[in-house]
Amino acid sequence: MPKPAYLYSLPYEYYEKYKIRKYGFHGIAFRNMxxxxxxxxxxxxxxFKIVNMMLGIY
Structure with missing residues (x-):
């Protein structure tokens, strides 16, 4: 994921200090897993090398 895509519109220091970033569409669920x-x-x-799949019904 390119840097502009995973950074929020927050001060850059938040990314550096707290590692606040996006992990893709299901990033929060992936990080929790x-x-x-x-x-x-x-x-x-x-x-590990893990394949993670998000299954669900919308």
């Missing part, structure tokens, strides 16, 4: 994997397995999410 990643944190759950870390907690469940006791390892960093960065150690």
């Amino acid at each position: 990643a944190k759950g994997v870390e907690k469940l397995l006791g390892r960093s999410f960065k150690e």
Whole structure:
């Protein structure tokens, strides 16, 4: 994702200091899943290659 696409219209220091950014359309759900994997397995999410699918009905 290019930088202009994942940055919010907030001061750039928020991104640098707090890592506030977009992760794509389902970014919040993906990040929550990643944190759950870390907690469940006791390892960093960065150690894995994971395919995450969002299934649902609208």
